[in-house]
Amino acid sequence: MTPENFQLQLLEWFDQFGRKDLPWQHPISPYRVWLSEVMLQQTQVVTVIPYFNKFIKQYPTAKELANAPLDNVLSLWAGLGYYARARNLHKAAQQIDKSGFPETLDALVDLPGVGRSTAGAILSIAFSKSHAILDGNVRRVLARFKGIEGWTGGSAVNKQLWDLSEYYTPEERSADYTQAMMDLGATVCTRSKPLCLQCPLQIDCQALLQDKVHLLPTPKVSKKIPVKQLVFILATNKKGEVLLEKRPPVGIWGGLWSVPELESKLDILAWIEKHDLTVHETKELTVKRHTFSHYHLDYLPIQLTVDSPTNNVMEADLRIWYKHMQHKNIALPAPIKQLFDELKED
Numbered sequence: 001m002t003p004e005n006f007q008l009q010l011l012e013w014f015d016q017f018g019r020k021d022l023p024w025q026h027p028i029s030p031y032r033v034w035l036s037e038v039m040l041q042q043t044q045v046v047t048v049i050p051y052f053n054k055f056i057k058q059y060p061t062a063k064e065l066a067n068a069p070l071d072n073v074l075s076l077w078a079g080l081g082y083y084a085r086a087r088n089l090h091k092a093a094q095q096i097d098k099s100g101f102p103e104t105l106d107a108l109v110d111l112p113g114v115g116r117s118t119a120g121a122i123l124s125i126a127f128s129k130s131h132a133i134l135d136g137n138v139r140r141v142l143a144r145f146k147g148i149e150g151w152t153g154g155s156a157v158n159k160q161l162w163d164l165s166e167y168y169t170p171e172e173r174s175a176d177y178t179q180a181m182m183d184l185g186a187t188v189c190t191r192s193k194p195l196c197l198q199c200p201l202q203i204d205c206q207a208l209l210q211d212k213v214h215l216l217p218t219p220k221v222s223k224k225i226p227v228k229q230l231v232f233i234l235a236t237n238k239k240g241e242v243l244l245e246k247r248p249p250v251g252i253w254g255g256l257w258s259v260p261e262l263e264s265k266l267d268i269l270a271w272i273e274k275h276d277l278t279v280h281e282t283k284e285l286t287v288k289r290h291t292f293s294h295y296h297l298d299y300l301p302i303q304l305t306v307d308s309p310t311n312n313v314m315e316a317d318l319r320i321w322y323k324h325m326q327h328k329n330i331a332l333p334a335p336i337k338q339l340f341d342e343l344k345e346d
């Protein structure tokens with residue numbers, strides 16, 4: 001299929017079936033497209049919509065986002081996962097506030113958290129400039145359409161797919177084309193049970209012609225991921241408040257509030273002494289697992305009923321007593337939030 005024919009089929013399909021009422025499409029602006037594209041990394045549209053609406057209400061422009069305290073930004077992000085995205089958004093907003101919104105590929109990929117595909121999407125959708133994208137949806141469509149085998153994240157296949165994406169991207173209607181490719185991947189050429197009979201590319205799709213749709217894209221050979229073990233301390237005072245600590249700005253759950261953690265149960269006594277706490281009751285809860293992309297975290301929550309510590313225990317802004325029974329707006333990692341929800345039910 002020639003690029004012209006590919007574009008024609010796709011855009012005709014888009015005119016009839018494409019998504020045209022997403023919140024970031026009304027109105028379209030570089031800031032709104034950027035925000036939505038960052039939120040959509042590793043996250044589905046249906047999950048993103050309420051977060052986008054909350055964010056845009058609170059921070060309608062890059063200036064407002066740049067001037068917001070990071071804690072508030074992380075609170076609004078809480079539950080969406082991959083918190084580095086929120087920290088990068090905040091940093092990038094400060095750059096944008098100083099220097100204006102970048103309008104070239106090179107300047108966009110200089111922003112924290114913006115890769116080549118996100119930059120391409122911003123340029124095509126917000127600026128109507130012809131630029132290719134290669135997000136997860138487009139990778140899947142192109143790998144199947146051309147019958148390309150091999151993990152799409154591998155460097156040779158990745159390059160092949162970028163070349164193809166550039167080859168098919170039109171000069172005209174680039175915003176609609178980019179949206180159409182994303183929509184086709186999300187609604188027709190889906191990971192499982194793709195709707196090939198409704199696909200505008202079916203006539204020349206190599207995966208379909210060779211009966212390989214179910215085999216492509218080739219999954220990554222999964223390696224066994226390691227298991228890390230931690231103890232989470234749920235120190236609760238007489239008022240029912242739980243002790244929280246601010247995590248360092250980088251790393252897992254960077255900048256979020258969490259409960260103190262220890263490598264082993266054997267460290268508890270030393271921890272209690274260090275914090276000058278009087279413990280009235282200790283209760284071990286059941287071990288739970290949280291899986292990150294590169295390891296499993298098995299954590300044992302241990303509840304300690306304590307007297308509130310003396311003043312020297314609390315370091316300003318780094319430790320707080322948190323009323324977990326109230327729905328206070330605070331950025332907590334998902335497993336900690338889940339633990340608090342369970343405590344509330346008890």
Ligand code: SF4
Nearest residue numbers: 144189196199202205
């Ligand atoms: S025909 Fe099927 S496998 Fe091929 S691109 Fe369309 S939906 Fe995907």
